[in-house]
Amino acid sequence: MRFAVLGNLTHAAIVEVAPRWLQWLSDRAEVVIADDLAAYLGVVSPRVTVAPRDSVHLNCDMLISLGGDGTILATAHVVGRSGVPILGVKFGGLGFLVEIGPEELYSALEAILAGRYEVQKRMVLEGRLRNAPEAATLYALNDFVIDKAGQMRLVRLKVMIDDEYLNTYISDGLIVATPTGSTAYSLAAGGPIMPPEMKAMVITPICPHSLNARPVVIPDEKTVMVEIATADTQAHLSADGQPARRIVSGMCVEIRKADYSVNLVRKSGPASSSFYDKLRAKFHWGEDLRK
Incomplete structure (x- = not known):
């Protein structure tokens, strides 16, 4: 499987997390990283390929977006009509499009490598x-x-x-x-x-x-x-x-x-959460906020 990786260069936490899991992922799959993110991280695994940001998704099976919802929107503009599925990893604030947090990266990628994920089409x-x-x-x-x-x-x-x-x-x-x-x-x-x-x-x-x-x-x-x-x-x-x-x-x-859709990657099985789960979590619905 071949992964492309883009990131929001304003999130310092990405520098702390990304090099280690990029090394881990490159041991298990092909990895292509955007040139601006590679420069931001400084040192990446020699097994990781660097490509221009606008073409990093070409010939890839999935694109990993590091940031928040805004980063996914920017990523969707890079992907365009190619249909490459996007996995959002949350490094931002309130977000409805990002699917996993940094702490879930390894387990989520193991599931993806095993074929356990869903793709949701977005208008x-x-x-x-x-x-x-x-x-x-x-x-x-x-x-x-x-x-x-x-x-x-x-x-x-x-x-x-x-x-x-x-x-x-x-x-x-x-x-x-x-x-x-x-x-x-x-x-x-x-x-x-x-x-x-x-x-x-x-x-x-x-x-x-x-x-x-x-x-x-x-x-x-x-x-x-x-x-x-x-x-x-x-x-x-x-x-x-x-x-x-x-x-x-x-x-x-x-x-x-x-005449095309954007494909977002979602967790499948018991680990997945619905749109309504996210609404409750983000807006604290079902909780008594009068205290």
């Missing part, structure tokens, strides 16, 4: 800029965010579902999220929690200037069209927190379900 969104000087197509595992680009005043965003007018939101911005992204920025903005296997997306306004503006869940076969509804106004479009693109009046963002 991806495709966003296209229309009427822009340069055509662009972006992809998001979590969400697309259109915001007011640092301006003090609110932005007016006209939203169409297929060819039907939905609303013009006067707000700080708008989030279009997948079920995976429903527990991220959309949730903080008041959106609903959706199970990852749900075939839907959610449109969530950011700080709308109206109590009537509410999140809307729509089927995943629909297309969302968002355009700036006032002249001489600009906004920013970002996908999964990646560097934003400037959009101005007259441009349109077209968002739909992409």
Whole structure:
């Protein structure tokens, strides 16, 4: 089996853990590590191959992402359409996408090497800029965010579902999220929690200037069209927190379900935890917090 490894270079704990288990894993499988992570770690096993970050996943059976949910999002953008399954190892804070902690690395990898794991498909969104000087197509595992680009005043965003007018939101911005992204920025903005296997997306306004503006869940076969509804106004479009693109009046963002999925590795058997287990653990549901 051939593993690729990427990591978040801001987590010092990775330096303490990674060299030892990379040595362990390279005794049992082929290992390819991203060049920036190799430089960050300093010394790695001579049996570990180093490759450019953007191509580290090529010809690999699985990609190990060291960090948090943000690292998995960045990893998903590297993997793209290749379909290489991603195993998230938690070195960050609150996370719904990471599957195991550093203390579980050895047991989890032994199970994976023995074929005891599951792969869960996660929906991806495709966003296209229309009427822009340069055509662009972006992809998001979590969400697309259109915001007011640092301006003090609110932005007016006209939203169409297929060819039907939905609303013009006067707000700080708008989030279009997948079920995976429903527990991220959309949730903080008041959106609903959706199970990852749900075939839907959610449109969530950011700080709308109206109590009537509410999140809307729509089927995943629909297309969302968002355009700036006032002249001489600009906004920013970002996908999964990646560097934003400037959009101005007259441009349109077209968002739909992409024609590929991201594959996330999950533990199988008694060691596995469900989405609802994670909700209880992260939000302390079922506990009396009034004490």
